[in-house]
Amino acid sequence: xxxxxALAEFLAGLRYEDLPEAVVARxxxxxxxxxxxxxxxxxxxxxxxxxxxxxRMGPADGRSRVLVDGSAxxxxxAALVNGASSHLVEQDDLHNSSVLHPATVVxxxxxxxAQDLGRxxxxxxxxxxxxxxxxxxxxxxxxxxxxxxxxxxxxxxxxAAAVAVGKLLGLDARQFVHCLGSAGTQAAGLWEFLRDAADxxxxxxxxxxxxxLLAAYLTADGLxxxxxxxxxxxxxxxxxxxxxxxxxxxxxxxSRWALVETSFKFHAxxxxxxxxxxxxxxxxxxxxxxxxxxARVTTxxxxxxxxxxxxxxxxxTVHQAKFSMGTVLGLIAVHGKAGLVEFERFALQDPRVxxxxxxxxxxxxxxxxxxxxxxxxxRVEVLTIDGRQLHGAIDEPxxxxxxxxxxxxxxDKFRRLLAFAGERGEAEAARLIDASWRLHALxxxxxFA
Amino acid sequence: xxxxxALAEFLAGLRYEDLPEAVVARxxxxxxxxxxxxxxxxxxxxxxxxxxxxxRMGPADGRSRVLVDGSAxxxxxAALVNGASSHLVEQDDLHNSSVLHPATVVxxxxxxxAQDLGRxxxxxxxxxxxxxxxxxxxxxxxxxxxxxxxxxxxxxxxxAAAVAVGKLLGLDARQFVHCLGSAGTQAAGLWEFLRDAADxxxxxxxxxxxxxLLAAYLTADGLxxxxxxxxxxxxxxxxxxxxxxxxxxxxxxxSRWALVETSFKFHAxxxxxxxxxxxxxxxxxxxxxxxxxxARVTTxxxxxxxxxxxxxxxxxTVHQAKFSMGTVLGLIAVHGKAGLVEFERFALQDPRVxxxxxxxxxxxxxxxxxxxxxxxxxRVEVLTIDGRQLHGAIDEPxxxxxxxxxxxxxxDKFRRLLAFAGERGEAEAARLIDASWRLHALxxxxxFA
Numbered sequence: 001x002x003x004x005x006a007l008a009e010f011l012a013g014l015r016y017e018d019l020p021e022a023v024v025a026r027x028x029x030x031x032x033x034x035x036x037x038x039x040x041x042x043x044x045x046x047x048x049x050x051x052x053x054x055x056r057m058g059p060a061d062g063r064s065r066v067l068v069d070g071s072a073x074x075x076x077x078a079a080l081v082n083g084a085s086s087h088l089v090e091q092d093d094l095h096n097s098s099v100l101h102p103a104t105v106v107x108x109x110x111x112x113x114a115q116d117l118g119r120x121x122x123x124x125x126x127x128x129x130x131x132x133x134x135x136x137x138x139x140x141x142x143x144x145x146x147x148x149x150x151x152x153x154x155x156x157x158x159x160a161a162a163v164a165v166g167k168l169l170g171l172d173a174r175q176f177v178h179c180l181g182s183a184g185t186q187a188a189g190l191w192e193f194l195r196d197a198a199d200x201x202x203x204x205x206x207x208x209x210x211x212x213l214l215a216a217y218l219t220a221d222g223l224x225x226x227x228x229x230x231x232x233x234x235x236x237x238x239x240x241x242x243x244x245x246x247x248x249x250x251x252x253x254x255s256r257w258a259l260v261e262t263s264f265k266f267h268a269x270x271x272x273x274x275x276x277x278x279x280x281x282x283x284x285x286x287x288x289x290x291x292x293x294x295a296r297v298t299t300x301x302x303x304x305x306x307x308x309x310x311x312x313x314x315x316x317t318v319h320q321a322k323f324s325m326g327t328v329l330g331l332i333a334v335h336g337k338a339g340l341v342e343f344e345r346f347a348l349q350d351p352r353v354x355x356x357x358x359x360x361x362x363x364x365x366x367x368x369x370x371x372x373x374x375x376x377x378x379r380v381e382v383l384t385i386d387g388r389q390l391h392g393a394i395d396e397p398x399x400x401x402x403x404x405x406x407x408x409x410x411x412d413k414f415r416r417l418l419a420f421a422g423e424r425g426e427a428e429a430a431r432l433i434d435a436s437w438r439l440h441a442l443x444x445x446x447x448f449a
Numbered sequence: 450x451x452x453x454x455a456l457a458e459f460l461a462g463l464r465y466e467d468l469p470e471a472v473v474a475r476x477x478x479x480x481x482x483x484x485x486x487x488x489x490x491x492x493x494x495x496x497x498x499x500x501x502x503x504x505r506m507g508p509a510d511g512r513s514r515v516l517v518d519g520s521a522x523x524x525x526x527a528a529l530v531n532g533a534s535s536h537l538v539e540q541d542d543l544h545n546s547s548v549l550h551p552a553t554v555v556x557x558x559x560x561x562x563a564q565d566l567g568r569x570x571x572x573x574x575x576x577x578x579x580x581x582x583x584x585x586x587x588x589x590x591x592x593x594x595x596x597x598x599x600x601x602x603x604x605x606x607x608x609a610a611a612v613a614v615g616k617l618l619g620l621d622a623r624q625f626v627h628c629l630g631s632a633g634t635q636a637a638g639l640w641e642f643l644r645d646a647a648d649x650x651x652x653x654x655x656x657x658x659x660x661x662l663l664a665a666y667l668t669a670d671g672l673x674x675x676x677x678x679x680x681x682x683x684x685x686x687x688x689x690x691x692x693x694x695x696x697x698x699x700x701x702x703x704s705r706w707a708l709v710e711t712s713f714k715f716h717a718x719x720x721x722x723x724x725x726x727x728x729x730x731x732x733x734x735x736x737x738x739x740x741x742x743x744a745r746v747t748t749x750x751x752x753x754x755x756x757x758x759x760x761x762x763x764x765x766t767v768h769q770a771k772f773s774m775g776t777v778l779g780l781i782a783v784h785g786k787a788g789l790v791e792f793e794r795f796a797l798q799d800p801r802v803x804x805x806x807x808x809x810x811x812x813x814x815x816x817x818x819x820x821x822x823x824x825x826x827x828r829v830e831v832l833t834i835d836g837r838q839l840h841g842a843i844d845e846p847x848x849x850x851x852x853x854x855x856x857x858x859x860x861d862k863f864r865r866l867l868a869f870a871g872e873r874g875e876a877e878a879a880r881l882i883d884a885s886w887r888l889h890a891l892x893x894x895x896x897f898a
Contacts (some may be wrong), residue, residue, distance in 0.1 A: 053663070057525035059508045076506035118639045149688035154634075181642060185603075185649045186656055188637035191683035192675040193630060199673045200634045207635055211656070214502070226641040234640035240688065318454035334855045337628045 003249040008176035010253040032436035034103035036417035038086035042068040046179040046199040050084040063295035065449040078112035080416040083209030084202040094271045095262045097373045098139025105157030108209040110164040118261040121442030135160025136258040140248035146241040154189020154204030161212025169220040181225020182215040195311035197320035208244045264399040272305040273328040275378030282287045283392025291333035300365030300379035302372035321347035326357030340420045412419040452698040457625035459702040465575045481885035483552035485866035487535035491517040499533040513561040514898040526564035531557035532658030533651040539771045543720045544711045546822045547588025554606030555580035557658040561615040564578045570891030574636035579616040584609025585707040589697035595690040603638020603653035610661025626638040630674020631664040644760035645768035713848040716787040721754040722777040722847040724827030732841025735752040740782035749814030751821035770796035775806030789869045
């Protein structure tokens with residue numbers, strides 16, 4: 001029995017009753033957090049393109065819902081559009097050591113399928129846990145070499161989404177192996193788009209959710225897949241990784257709940273900027289510094305941060321600005337935070353932010369790099385204009401498991417995300433928050449539309 | 450201007466009037482040949498799964514047609530199902546040096562889009578030429594290292610399909626770059642399935658056609674993609690090849706017509722078996738040998754044949770038997786040919802074929818490997834039971850450009866493919882043959898349903 005079979009056995013055997021209460025509650029937290037991200041992108045490029053594509057190619061009705069416009073469609077197109085929507089504002093969750101954003105691929109697929117199949121909130125929670133547990137371990141397995149070229153949320157996301165939908169479809173262990181095979185052989189997504197500020201990140205999450213769903217539905221209907229897609233000689237690791245580590249695939253199955261290790265995003269930017277942002281903020285507060293007091297900031301980072309952020313010098317779009325270390329630190333220094341509103345108003349337009357951006361550099365740091373990706377350490381060196389050398393350090397960025405968001409903070413974030421989209425009022429926010437906190441008791445998922 | 454931009458300029462500028470007559474005529478040949486392959490798989494696993502998926506997730510009507518059942522749907526699902534259908538019986542075309550099967554990805558996408566957009570036969574021909582010219586060059590660019598792990602028809606097929614549909618949508622050069630970016634970042638497909646006789650090959654061609662179509666439609670609506678998806682530091686070659694050769698991307702654009710280099714399949718098996726099959730057949734005819742006269746066959750092959758065929762020892766399914774060198778040579782030796790009917794009747798059931806299969810081995814040959822993939826040389830060494838050592842050799846397998854099929858042979862092959870499916874009579878075959886030979890003059894593509 002290879003590791004894929006062992007993982008499939010675990011997934012097939014997983015029951016709602018086996019989930020610790022904290023896992024159930026955290027899944028609800030992650031669900032609300034995801035829902036806010038999906039709704040916040042309403043009306044923003046390129047989401048309307050995906051909505052139009054779904055209307056052009058899909059059915060005019062169905063049991064699944066496109067969140068940004070409430071329209072009814074088939075599960076496939078709901079997964080596609082909701083997958084595109086939920087990653088755009090860069091506020092969705094992240095699992096550190098896998099460098100996977102699980103919510104943006106797992107929930108679009110799982111909610112679409114659960115609505116299509118008429119399943120309950122419990123079923124959705126169980127499916128999401130399965131998707132997170134499998135996806136995170138596969139991301140850890142593929143390692144850093146994979147992430148250097150491939151967008152893990154796109155590639156591994158396809159398998160995570162497939163597993164979640166497969167759980168809703170009641171796949172057995174044999175079928176889960178086929179399902180992983182059919183999902184893994186569709187896994188795609190390259191980082192190349194990033195330097196051009198192209199729209200591929202939305203295409204990636206849309207396709208991961210939809211392709212994963214397709215793999216699961218076809219598997220339930222009898223499609224077979226490779227038996228060893230992850231570790232085989234012509235499988236994912238062989239083709240797309242040089243440092244794959246098989247033991248991660250089955251790490252602590254049933255005892256370690258990887259889902260609860262997932263971090264919430266506090267800043268509205270690429271997670272690679274958060275440790276430095278928090279370290280700078282703490283240092284400025286400690287020293288009572290203003291942006292004008294600072295001559296230079298050197299962020300000491302892991303290699304992954306340089307790979308992902310290093311391409312962006314002068315950001316051309318708000319989305320690209322979320323991948324500019326200098327812009328993020330500029331927003332923190334000048335405006336005290338780097339939320340959605342700050343990005344929209346100041347990331348490209350504020351000359352003080354641009355001036356600060358040009359003072360920021362990144363430097364590879366052996367300690368930070370050694371701790372990554374298990375721990376995302378924040379280290380900054382600041383040179384003040386009066387010549388002082390100051391050091392800032394944080395060990396757990398805001399939103400990490402050890403420094404997580406409370407339900408009150410999550411509700412606040414959700415309300416801000418909805419307000420950002422502008423079209424849903426406070427009553428709607430309260431209704432969706434309430435439904436999310438009662439997810440474990442909901443008989444139907446029609447509330448989410 | 451990088452090579453992708455140069456290729457995009459060529460694609461945007463390509464006009465029907467620029468196509469040599471021989472290219473137009475060969476496109477019609479390739480279209481008929483593809484149509485037969487698509488129709489031949491009717492009713493065979495796993496095609497009905499894709500038909501059901503399209504009905505479940507897609508619209509109940511539309512301007513595009515699913516070929517195997519004539520149903521109306523949107524362009525996306527027509528591309529998906531027809532893509533799945535046209536590679537199953539392993540009778541569709543192959544371009545040697547790119548190791549790409551262009552028809553099975555280009556025509557499903559192009560026909561679906563042309564029907565959706567109400568385009569003419571000329572438009573379809575132009576689109577197909579664009580798809581072949583781009584796809585073949587990208588396949589050549591990615592090289593042998595890519596094909597060792599990745600199913601080129603799946604990965605590169607996504608870009609070829611996108612280009613064909615992009616041409617129908619009238620993309621300009623700037624848009625073609627975006628379209629290649631969005632297609633390339635979806636490119637996926639691993640060979641791992643092959644050793645398990647899993648259904649992924651159909652999933653691959655289905656998804657390549659449909660994903661390529663999606664990329665083109667979204668591009669036409671404004672989706673942007675990476676500017677250098679093929680050669681960039683985090684692009685396709687960086688992630689999925691170790692011997693990429695940039696010059697192929699623009700090789701002879703406008704003067705070399707790669708489409709006419711495409712080979713037709715004569716035997717109903719993996720193309721890697723054809724050179725040896727033809728060499729054995731020629732040797733047996735020359736020497737007047739019967740299967741019982743032969744004690745041992747050593748096929749001298751290129752490495753790619755070993756990579757693809759080496760996993761299959763005792764085939765479990767008819768489809769897997771098409772990847773068994775021993776079975777193919779057994780059919781040739783015992784029954785004189787390895788067509789669809791021979792595979793269905795004898796590949797798994799005939800003890801004489803199984804006995805011959807066990808006499809066949811593969812050996813890497815430096816001359817054959819050096820010529821590959823530009824030339825697919827056939828070399829066999831036969832030991833007879835009376836102790837003679839005999840050598841058979843052919844330099845161009847039947848169906849190669851220098852040893853191609855005539856229109857009469859193509860018609861005969863088409864009729865056999867339709868008869869294999871069983872549900873369409875001779876009148877229907879004649880109608881479709883006639884429409885294909887008049888493709889350049891057809892105002893509408895409604896005939897193909």
